[in-house]
Amino acid sequence: MKLESFEKTADQCVRHSNLISVCAYNGNKITATLQNSMLKSHEYIMTDHELVKSYFYKNNSVHLPLLTIAKETQLEEKLIATKHQLQSFIFQNLDPVVIIDKWDKVITVNAAFHSTFGFTAIEVLGLDASELPILPDDRKFEVILNRSFTVLGEKVKGYETIRKTKDGKVLQVHLSCFPLLDEKNELDGWAVIIRDITERKQAQELLIKSEKLSIAGELAAGIAHEIRNPITSVKGFLQLMQSSNFEKQIYYDIMSSEITRIEQILSELLMLAKPQAVHFARKDVMVLIRDVVTLLGPQATLNNVQIITDLKTELTQIMCEENQIKQVCINFIKNAIDAMPDGGNLTIQLISSKTQELIIRFIDEGNGIPDELISKLGQPFYTTKEKGTGLGFMVSKRIVENHQGTVNICSEVGKGTTIEVKLPN
Incomplete structure (x- = not known):
């Protein structure tokens, strides 16, 4: 005992x-x-x-203390490894990375930040996130908006915006951010990743401009034919009036109407061909479609194609770049006309979905596209046309995606193709 x-x-x-x-x-x-x-x-x-x-x-x-110590040592080693991985991700990243603490102060930037924007770490560390010199004045609200998401533990999926360099150059960037959590799984700050997409956007703009010039050239024959008819009418009425001793008001009305139509067609052609600044604003898609139908009406007539518009919805305004959406409609209408070499009907529908999206459908009666080829549409220089470049569809798809929309194709060989464009309302 x-x-x-x-x-x-x-x-x-x-x-x-x-x-x-x-x-x-x-x-x-x-x-x-x-x-x-x-x-x-x-x-x-x-x-x-x-x-x-x-x-x-x-x-x-x-x-057993020895086992506890061993477990603590393993956890410490894992913590050191994780910290090393995070540092490697930040400092070896080719894209600029900004780390912001929970008090919204900049605590870390990587070498890519300096090489992209020209500001050194010494110049930005300790600044409030909203005071970063890369932020244009009209974009400071993004900091508050992004932080509100990260506080809730949510990621901010990439979106396109602009930032400025030390020498005042404006860069087109793709920005995303995500929350940083401590060992208690509580918010300890947030990270911002910025990708410079300026060159990519410039390349896209060149493609869009190239496609615009190509379209303008292809429409020239149809527009020349459409303008020749009213000019012939105006010329004939003027000769008739010169040889007559009295005036008839109906002659003036017809000439005025024909001249107005010429102006409308030429205005649409010039709007398409000349460079335009990218400016998003609320526009009525129904009006845009009608303008495009006016422009392509002559070409449709020359190809024995009748354009039928079925514009049912009342919610037709969206935030968009007017000329880019017009170009999308022009490209898809031209494709439909080309798909019907023997003529036919092209139906353009405009409806609203239950999810507050605006849907534009281009329905032709052409030969259709085989299933195995549909997935390849949108690739540069891939086309189903004998003399096509494949850039038209690709440019249109990029424009729609830049408007946060989608493009879907449904086709049946021998019956026709439907292209559906969805745009956020």
Whole structure:
């Protein structure tokens, strides 16, 4: 009993020091009762060769300090590895990265930030996120908006915006951000990744301009034919009036109407051909479609194609770049006309979806497109036309995607093709 009491006292003393005691006894010289008692009160026992766990131990609150230390060491090593990976991600990233703490102060920027925008880390560290010199004045609201998402633990998916360099140059960028959490899974700050897409956007603009000039050239024959008719009418009425001793108001009305039509067609052609600044504003898509139909009406007539408009919806205004949406409509209408070499009907529908999207459908009665070719549409220089470049569809798809919309194609060989454009309302 004295030996058992001594064991318990020794255990209590060393346990408070986060240690374990190991006592060695000759099993042949102590009683079985004492052995069982020690097996119940000691989590580990020492054999002649190793330290093993006691299967009779009842107090689960006692832990082996050596094992705890080992686990803590493993966790610390994992923490160091994770920290190293995060630093590598930040400083080796080819895109500018900005780390902002939970008080909205800039605490880290990488080398790509300096090479892209010209500002050194010394110039920006410690600044409030909204005071970053790369922010144009009219874009400061983005900081508040992005932070509101990260506070809720949400990522801000990439969106296109602008930032400025130290020398005043404006860059087109793709920006995304995400929250940074501490060991308690609480917000500890947020990271911003900025990708310079200026060259890519410039390349897209060149494609759009190239496609515009191509379209203008292709429409020239139809427009020349359409303008020749009213000019012939005006010329004939003028000759008739010169040889007549009296005036007829109807002649003036017809000439005025014909001249107005000429002006309308030429205005649309010039609007298409000349460079336009990208400016998003609320525009009525129904009006845009009617303008485009007026422009392409002559070409449709020359190809024995009748354009039917089915504009049912009342919600027709969207935020868009007017001339780019017109170009999308022109491209898809031209494709439909080309798909019907023997003539036919082209139906243009405008409806609203239940998800507040505006849907434009271009439905032709052409030869259709095989399923295996549909997936390839939109690739540069891939086309189903004998003399096409494939750029028209690609440019149109890019324009729609830049408006946060989508383009879908449904086609049946021998019956026709439907192109559906969805744009956010």
